[in-house]
Amino acid sequence: MLHWFKVTFDKTTIKVKVSAPGQKVVNDTILWTDIKRICRIARSMLESDELYIYTDKFPDGFLIPTEAVGGRDLWDEMITRGAFDADVAINAAMGKDNERFCWPPEK
Numbered sequence: 001m002l003h004w005f006k007v008t009f010d011k012t013t014i015k016v017k018v019s020a021p022g023q024k025v026v027n028d029t030i031l032w033t034d035i036k037r038i039c040r041i042a043r044s045m046l047e048s049d050e051l052y053i054y055t056d057k058f059p060d061g062f063l064i065p066t067e068a069v070g071g072r073d074l075w076d077e078m079i080t081r082g083a084f085d086a087d088v089a090i091n092a093a094m095g096k097d098n099e100r101f102c103w104p105p106e107k
Helices: 071-081 086-093
Strands: 002-009 013-018 026-031 037-041 050-054 062-065 100-103
Touching (some): 002 062, 062 071, 071 086
Antiparallel strands (some): 002 013, 013 026, 037 050, 050 062
């Protein structure tokens, strides 16, 4: 688990705190209502899968490792809220290394 990367959420926001050793502490807030798209990148068994949250503030995607503190809870919440499709999430869980799964799908 990545103890220096923490994510929490409530009804309206996702809060991210990154305090990597030797780096400046980063605190960011993402509003659930601002999320345009979410992608999950499957990684090898030795690496953390990656969640990318796309908003106007983060057009290139805000990276959250699933192994971050709170990362798995966030993933579950995304599915519960319908922010990420449950069937696509099942496919993502079985994805091959570096396979990308996004919701909503590209037009």
